[in-house]
Amino acid sequence: MATSSKRALWKGAISFGLVHIPIALHSATASQGIDFDWLDRRTMDPVGYKRVNKVTGKEVDRDDIVKGVEYDDGEYVVLSAEEISAAYPKTTQTIEIESFVSIDDIPFVYLDRPYYTSPIGKGDKVYALLREILHKTNKVGVAKVVIQTRQHLAVLMACGPALILNLLRWSDEIRSWEDLNPPARGPKGAGLTDKEMKMGEQLVEDMSAPWKPEQFSDSFREQILALVREKAEAGETESVSEPESHEHKDGSAKILDLTEMLRRSLDKDGKTTRKPSGAAKSVTKTAKSSQGKRSAGGASKKAASKDNASKDKKARKSTRSTAKKASRKTSGGRKAA
Template sequence: MATASRTLWKGAITFGLVHIPVGLHTASIEQGVDFDWLDKRSMDPVGYKRINKRTGKEIDKDDIVKGFEYEDGKYVVISPEEIEAIYPRTTQTIEIQRFIDANEIPFVYLERPYYVAPINRGQKVYALLREVLVKTGKVGLAKVVISTKQHLAALMPAGEVLVLNLLRWGDEVKSLAGLDLPAAGVKGAKVTASEMKMAEQLVKDMSGKWNPDEFKDEFKHAVMKIAQKKVKAGDTETVIEPEEEGPAQGAEIIDLTELLTRSLKGGKAAKSAGSSAKKSAGSRTSAGAKKTGAAAKKAPRKKAPGPRRKAA
């Protein structure tokens, strides 16, 4: 099993007036099999070209603008300056908006998990949040900006670690309209008592403990066997690719655990203090975050994205 990756992002979890300094780590890896396109004559990577779909001719990047399709075949052009002005502000915080019951979020909304680990002596208040979530059966519904994109997320305990699950926005999940579904409930679906009894017995017979190691991507392992066989036989090719840049890291945020008591008091005083704390934290991180974001946007990409085709 792969171990946790290097820190992708540094910031803080915030709720009330409390800041918990944390680092973000990827919690998943791609399990599919990707095949890169190569030029068989030279074994060079094959990348995309900027092609005008009507003329079939390659065009210069300076002649490309970004268009938003508001109706079928109709676009408005959005300038780089207009896009820059509305980019989400990088705050380096996982800002909890509210706490909700853990079973309220349907699985269809879960998109991508990240491990959240404490940094800068934030272990105690991190543990406090983790344990109170376990005891209350709640998860923190939060907003976070990662790589200039704002996400809705659920912060939930999973054993010793807090996991930040990025969520799909409400308008990204399709409605059930148009699906031919049976009515809800046993009576509505016209399921008989004997059918229900047999189905329950079958579920009971097939039940077991959750063990992810028991399930493998069979196609991936078959491809790996073929690849290993070719490697042993010396049937390999060398492809030279540019090095990729590592992810930028944000500024560290000071632990403000002493604000927990003031958060519980509520009222105007707490709100005023919270506004000042967030403004102060923002001033400490905005300069570094904006500089990092600007550098990431202006830096030339060293590796052209090659077309990849995943096995069905």
């Protein structure tokens, strides 16, 4: 059994007739399922969820999302946030009991989620009075209650030393069993003989035992946790760190990298826009040094390129001059001949 929680989820009062019982509401259950997180097997980075347009496959900004209700096949009615907010029930801090009914009249299929209630202020005696009456009469109080802007149907029932508020499903949420064609009720209607009934009753009696919930457990959860412990003790673990995010006015998250930090620290001329400190000084100094080396290297290359161009020009000029002289000599020799 999970550890009980003393943290109050809600504070209000139970009310019926002129009776007013101040109470606090506490969670009566704790989820014990295995929480499998998504990880990228290549980098062991956590994998999150995105709001994606199912047609284009592109991510959709939060501001571009509206809420709609499907009215017909493929036809939606879009509702604004104001229209939805106006439809919320008025929040009250009261569990208003509307009637008392026999606990046997409420099928288990209606039971949804239980909460413990505890008396606060000077409500102990009235709390105990209602608890004892419900125990004695085998009745429950049917009530409506608003929790976190949502209205619920609920039953207030006595269970041991506590009064439990169990939220119910609404009647239109319960599916009918008529289409399942169950056998008719009653031994005769179902075609059962007296001998079959006696043998069945004897078998149930032989297998009967006191209710001990601790004897039952989730074998899948236990096996997974045992496997996790075994691997952890053998050192088979992976380090996973959440990416650091920064909230902006538009609600979106932006991850700053080193390039962005340098861009903000340096202006176009390579000078700092503000006096850096600590690690920023070291980064700026390194950036300046690297930029200076690149500038010096670039100047040397430019000078060498200019010198080579000058030499090439002189060589081409010398070659043209020699060719002209040779041409004049050849022409003179031909004339003499």
